[in-house]
Amino acid sequence: MRRWLPSLLLSAALLALWLLLNDAIGPSDLLLGAIVAVVAPALVAPLKPRGPQLHKPLVLARLILQVGRDVVVSALEVGAGVLRAGTRRPRGAFVAVPLDLQDPHGLAALAIITAVVPGTVWCELAADRGSLLIHVFDLADEAAFIALYKQRYELPLKEIFG
Structure with missing residues (x-):
């Protein structure tokens, strides 16, 4: 059939x-x-592409909650940054984030997460999928941002799709 x-x-x-x-x-x-x-x-x-192989559904649930929290917190931070733009301009910057995640479904989820969180924009994925260019609305420390981004989003996605 x-x-x-x-x-x-x-x-x-x-x-x-x-x-x-x-x-x-x-x-x-x-x-x-x-x-x-x-x-x-x-x-x-x-x-038809093969469907994703999801592992560790509890990690997925934690990631969804983390992204929801980050959306709310980032929205407030971006709003505050816009309101105080007259006194202190936001330090917008492009950040190249090295990637360990190679799964196409995981990269798609990472793109969605990046687009949903206010203050970040997914700009470009390197042809070899080795790095990602992101624009950040207000960047204080590039190394800290990269470490936080990888720990909060890339690492759980590697566990889920790995």
Whole structure:
């Protein structure tokens, strides 16, 4: 069954879409729709990337809580930085963070985390995936930021996807 219908939901959606677009439910429409619903998912099944292998769900739960906390704290810090910009300008800077994480799903999660936390922007991933360029809104100590970023986000993601 899995060989002919690798994705049952996709096949059902294709058949429904075929019938809606044809605006008819005749025998020929059902037959052609069924052929499309079986053949299209079977042809694209090899293109589907493998799913992530998640390890250590408790580490994932802690990471989610840590990111939620960091979002709130960073939002307050960025807001305070914007309000006091007239007296002390934020020290925005680009930081190159060396990466040990190589899993594509882990890197995608790291990109999402970086984008969600206020004050950080994911700028560029090196072609060899060995380093990441991040812009930080207000940077006091580059080495401390890199150590904190790796400890809070990269290390748990390595455990989860490793």
